[in-house]
Amino acid sequence: xxxxxxxxxxxxxxxxxxxxxxxxxxxxxxxxxxxxxxxxxxxxxxxxxxxxxxxxxxxxxxxxxxxxxxxxxxxxxxxxxxxxxxxxxxxxxxxxxxxxxxxxxxxxxxxxxxxxxxxxxxxxxxxxxxxxxxxxxxxxxxxxxxxxxxxxxxxxxxxxxxxxxxxxxxxxxxxxxxxxxxxxxxxxxxxxxxxxxxxxxxxxxxxxxxxxxxxxxxxxxxxxxxxxxxxxxxxxxxxxxxxxxxxxxxxxxxxxxxxxxxxxxxxxxxxxxxxxxxxxxxxxxxxxxxxxxxxxxxxxxxxxxxxxxxxxxxxxxxxxxxxxxxxxxxxxxxxxxxxxxxxxxxxxxxxxxxxxxxxxxxxxxxxxxxxxxxxxxxxxxxxxxxxxxxxxxxxxxxxxxxxxxxxxxxxxxxxxxxxxxxxxxxxxxxxxxxxxxxxxxxxxxxxxxxxxxxxxxxxxxxxxxxxxxxxxxxxxxxxxxxxxxxxxxxxxxxxxxxxxxxxxxxxxxxxxxxxxxxxxxxxxxxxxxxxxxxxxxxxxxxxxxxxxxxxxxx
Amino acid sequence: xxxxxxxxxxxxxxxxxxxxxxxxxxxxxxxxxxxxxxxxxxxxxxxxxxxxxxxxxxxxxxxxxxxxxxxxxxxxxxxxxxxxxxxxxxxxxxxxxxxx
Numbered sequence: 009x010x011x012x013x014x015x016x017x018x019x020x021x022x023x024x025x026x027x028x029x030x031x032x033x034x035x036x037x038x039x040x041x042x043x044x045x046x047x048x049x050x051x052x053x054x055x056x057x058x059x060x061x062x063x064x065x066x067x068x069x070x071x072x073x074x075x076x077x078x079x080x081x082x083x084x085x086x087x088x089x090x091x092x093x094x095x096x097x098x099x100x101x102x103x104x105x106x107x108x109x110x111x112x113x114x115x116x117x118x119x120x121x122x123x124x125x126x127x128x129x130x131x132x133x134x135x136x137x138x139x140x141x142x143x144x145x146x147x148x149x150x151x152x153x154x155x156x157x158x159x160x161x162x163x164x165x166x167x168x169x170x171x172x173x174x175x176x177x178x179x180x181x182x183x184x185x186x187x188x189x190x191x192x193x194x195x196x197x198x199x200x201x202x203x204x205x206x207x208x209x210x211x212x213x214x215x216x217x218x219x220x221x222x223x224x225x226x227x228x229x230x231x232x233x234x235x236x237x238x239x240x241x242x243x244x245x246x247x248x249x250x251x252x253x254x255x256x257x258x259x260x261x262x263x264x265x266x267x268x269x270x271x272x273x274x275x276x277x278x279x280x281x282x283x284x285x286x287x288x289x290x291x292x293x294x295x296x297x298x299x300x301x302x303x304x305x306x307x308x309x310x311x312x313x314x315x316x317x318x319x320x321x322x323x324x325x326x327x328x329x330x331x332x333x334x335x336x337x338x339x340x341x342x343x344x345x346x347x348x349x350x351x352x353x354x355x356x357x358x359x360x361x362x363x364x365x366x367x368x369x370x371x372x373x374x375x376x377x378x379x380x381x382x383x384x385x386x387x388x389x390x391x392x393x394x395x396x397x398x399x400x401x402x403x404x405x406x407x408x409x410x411x412x413x414x415x416x417x418x419x420x421x422x423x424x425x426x427x428x429x430x431x432x433x434x435x436x437x438x439x440x441x442x443x444x445x446x447x448x449x450x451x452x453x454x455x456x457x458x459x460x461x462x463x464x465x466x467x468x469x470x471x472x473x474x475x476x477x478x479x480x481x482x483x484x485x486x487x488x489x490x491x492x493x494x495x496x497x498x499x500x501x502x503x504x505x506x507x508x509x510x511x512x513x514x515x516x517x518x519x520x521x522x523x524x525x526x527x528x529x530x531x532x533x534x535x536x537x538x539x540x541x542x543x544x545x546x547x548x549x550x551x552x553x554x555x556x557x558x559x560x561x562x
Numbered sequence: 563x564x565x566x567x568x569x570x571x572x573x574x575x576x577x578x579x580x581x582x583x584x585x586x587x588x589x590x591x592x593x594x595x596x597x598x599x600x601x602x603x604x605x606x607x608x609x610x611x612x613x614x615x616x617x618x619x620x621x622x623x624x625x626x627x628x629x630x631x632x633x634x635x636x637x638x639x640x641x642x643x644x645x646x647x648x649x650x651x652x653x654x655x656x657x658x659x660x661x662x
Contacts (some may be wrong), residue, residue, distance in 0.1 A: 035577070037619045055622055057642075058649050058656040059580035088655050103655065106578050353652045424642065425650035433645075435652045485640050 009072055009376065010155045010300050012120040019163070020117045023124065027051045028110035035107060050130075052123025053109055057428050062101045062109060063126040064116060068136035068154035068178070069097035069379040073370035076377055078119040080362030086112050091362070093347060093355040095419055095470055096175070097135050097379045098126060102426055124162060129170045131161035131242070135177045137186045138380035141303065142342050142388035144334040148197050148205060150180035152298040153234065156290065160235055167242055171249030172257035174242065175214075182499065187381060189213045189222045189501035190473060192259045193241060196499075198228065206230045211241060211271065212263030215467035219503045220260040223268045225275060233283065235290045240278035244271065304374035306337040307391055314392040324399050327410040330452075332395075339392055345385040345402060346409040346417060350446040351439050354420040355383030364405040372398050381470075382419055384412065414451045415459055415524070416442035419470055423463025423480060424487075432480025432487040433513070434463035440517045445524075454524060457538045458497065473497035475539045476523060477504045478516065487513045493523070493550055494542045505547060507554055519554055526553040568628045570607045571598040571636050572614045573646070574621035581657045582646045583621060585614050591621060593657045595647045596635035601626075 012020075027047070034044040048054075052063045064079070071079075079099055083091045086108050087101045094100055104112060116122055125132055134154045141149040157176055161167065167174070177191035188194030194210035207229045213222025229237050245259045248266065256265075263271050317324050333342040345365060347355050357365070365385055369377045372394040378386035390398055402408040411417050418441065421427065423434030438461055445451045460474030464481070471477030477492035488510040495504030511519045524538075526549050531541045542550070572585035576593075583591040584598035592598065601607045607626055614624040627643050629636035638644040649656035 035619075041618055041622050055575055055580055057646055058582060059575075088653070102650075103580075106580070424645055425652055433651065435650075439652070482642075487641065 009070060010067075010151075010297055016120070017117070020120075020122055023051075023122070023163075024110065024113045024117055027113065031106060031110055046128070049127040050124070051109075051113065052126035053104075053106075054127060055428070056102070056422075056426050057424070057430075058426065059103045060106055060109070061426065062104045062112060062123055063094075064099050064101070064121060064123045065126050065133040066097050066099060066121075066379050067158045068134055068140065068151050069138050069381075070136075070140075070151060071369075071377040071379065072375045073366040073377070075119045075121060076362050076366035076369065078115060078121070080359040080366070082112055082115055083362065084359035085115075090356050090358045092353070092422065093357065093379050093383050093385070095381045095383060095421070095468055096133055097138070097381055098133055099379070100422075102422075127173075128168075129172050129174075131157075131164065131167055131170075131174045131176065134158050134161070135175070135186055135191075135381060137179045137181055137184075138378040138382075138386050139185060139333060139342055139388060140180060140378070141301065141376075142335050142340075143181055143183075143185075144336045145183050146181045146336065147199065148180045149301055149303075150178040150186075150195075150197055152294060152301045153195070153197070154178045155297045155301075156235070156294050157238065159293065160238070160290070166239075167246065170242070170246055171251050171262075172254070172259075174245070174259065176238070184497075184499040184501075185380075187470070187473065187497045187501070189499070190215050190219075190470070190497070191222065192245075193238065194222045195234075200228045204230065207234060209237065209241075212260040212268070213501075214258050214260040215470060215472050216258070217255060217465045217467075218258075218260065218264075219467070219472040220264065221501050221503065222260075223263060225268065225272050232291055233279075236283040236286050237275070237279050239282050240275045243282070244274045244278050248274070303337075304376070304389055306340060306374075306389070308339060309391055309393045311339055311392040314395050317396040321396075323403075323408075323410075324396060326452075327399055327408055328395065330410040330414065331412045335389070337389070341390055341392055341395065343387040343390045343395065343398060344380070344412045345387065345407050346411050347384050347407075348411055348417045348442065349406060349409045350411075350416055350442040353435050354418050354438050357385070361405050361407055364401060364407065368398055368401055382417065384417070411451065413456050413458075415445050415454050415457045416451055417459075418442060419458075419460040419474070421462050421464075421469035423461075423469075427463065429466060430463035430480070431465070431482040432463050432489065434461045434469055434478075434480055437461055437478060437480070437489065437513070437516055441520055444517050444521060448521075450524070450528075453534070454528070455534070455537055458495075459520070460495075470497060471495070472503045473501060474504060475542070476520065478520075479510075481510065483510065489513070489516045489519075491516075491519060491523070491554070493547065494539065496539060507547065507551055509555075522553040523550055526550055567602065567604050568639070569631060569636070570601045570626040571595070571629050572601070572607075572610050572624055573598070573627045573643075574614060574624040577618075577620055577622055580622075585610060585624075589613075591617075595638075598629075598636050600629060600631060600636045
């Protein structure tokens with residue numbers, strides 16, 4: 009994992025001093041709110057419905073035990089004892105006091121973390137595959153490149169006032185778990201026919217009010233050309249992107265209005281100008297970063313204890329079958345920790361739970377943790393012989409819910425319970441759906457299903473790419489929920505199709521149950537997933553189940 | 563004649579805590595909507611908002627929120643204001659916790 013050097017520490021210390029002074033001047037009246045607002049947003053501090061919210065970057069979702077422990081300490085000392093992990097692999101604190109935020113930022117700096125560029129029209133936290141460095145299907149670990157992008161984009165003088173926010177996602181695996189096609193720039197690490205490493209570069213993806221799947225701007229970019237090429241894209245967008253209309257300012261609209269061919273030509277022209285300005289220092293820096301992401305010293309040990317526990321303990325077996333993924337090292341597994349206990353708030357972890365997860369990473373997990381965009385925590389490197397102990401510890405901390413990838417593993421944005429942009433609630437909808445399917449004891453039978461809920465059109469809950477998506481809106485002063493089906497967030501990304509008129513708050517869970525019962529009745533076999541069934545039979549049976557009165561009463 | 567004026571309160575967030583606050587008739591910032599001054603006159607509403615906005619050392623983002631008169635003071639006409647009055651529904655946090 010990347011460790012801050014003297015430059016990083018000095019930069020962060022001076023930035024934190026600067027913000028401490030700005031907060032003081034706001035409190036003593038020297039700065040008005042209009043003057044202060046852009047300054048606080050540059051440091052990740054929002055004002056929400058009921059309180060301030062501090063959004064802390066977790067670059068490419070990677071943490072070690074010291075960082076996770078510090079996040080827990082902050083939650084306990086300065087917040088209400090919990091934190092909320094987000095779809096951008098960040099953590100949000102919902103209750104910081106303005107006067108205490110400088111102390112929180114200093115505490116973050118102690119472990120090499122910050123909240124810079126987690127807001128504003130800048131390049132935001134770089135996201136990556138949460139199984140990076142561990143997945144069996146991976147071509148290369150995307151995190152060194154993601155760290156290079158973090159360093160390049162942080163306080164980049166040319167890109168502090170872009171037309172709109174800008175998000176970059178990286179995956180090193182052909183099976184995309186990082187939703188790169190919904191990013192402003194998506195990078196897929198690939199090899200060309202000669203076997204040389206590089207990137208497929210996608211541009212103009214995004215969700216929000218105008219969802220778009222990213223388009224390929226460069227089919228193969230040699231690895232060494234990454235930063236000049238990224239600079240060319242963002243540089244072109246910086247000048248071409250619309251500043252006259254906030255809703256048309258994202259690069260997806262720039263690409264849509266100008267066409268990918270024109271954008272490509274402009275980017276390539278700009279790239280030729282910028283490339284000579286890169287002396288090769290970036291590649292030296294990348295080399296240093298890569299050395300810090302060397303794989304841990306994987307151990308070799310018998311897995312008899314795992315096999316015995318798996319055979320003897322049905323609860324452990326259920327958790328293994330649902331929450332483990334294939335690791336590249338023999339004898340190892342990737343363990344996902346669900347933050348989606350039925351009826352709990354998706355993505356929330358208490359300070360105590362953060363400490364437990366940190367301890368497990370330190371004791372059993374080569375000191376590594378990940379935050380997934382699906383709002384769960386991942387222990388990427390657990391030897392199978394340690395899994396019974398890990399599971400037991402998770403169980404005592406109420407963290408052993410076996411539902412990864414199932415219908416109750418719901419992405420939900422904070423919605424109107426916290427967010428000042430929200431038009432409806434999302435969290436209670438997720439809670440009720442999860443509890444319904446737990447009570448029905450159907451979720452394992454249903455199998456893989458991505459249900460994603462957003463409380464407004466900005467789509468932080470990724471509803472467009474959920475197999476089932478729910479969008480909460482305000483219809484004439486009443487919460488109303490639109491349902492989309494057939495979305496997909498992977499390398500075959502698809503925007504879901506809206507079924508029809510929305511449902512009232514107290515009708516949503518029943519509507520979802522009718523969709524699921526239709527799937528169960530229509531699937532060709534238990535092996536046919538919801539998404540495959542939907543693709544085969546189309547929308548008609550689901551629309552009938554949702555809107556046909558006779559079907560409802562049957 | 564123009565449409566009937568919908569009664570208002572002046573609301574904002576407290577500068578330090580961010581708590582939802584309401585302007586009272588005696589110029590305090592209360593965390594309790596029941597104590598808010600219910601304004602029935604458009605000119606008076608504009609004036610009270612201007613007065614609130616001058617108190618930037620205490621609050622952030624003052625605005626006029628639509629309310630209905632109720633037995634215990636102003637009642638929200640929209641669910642957003644209802645949530646602001648109470649706090650989040652998933653936890654008993656925020657001012658609802660402190661006032662309990």
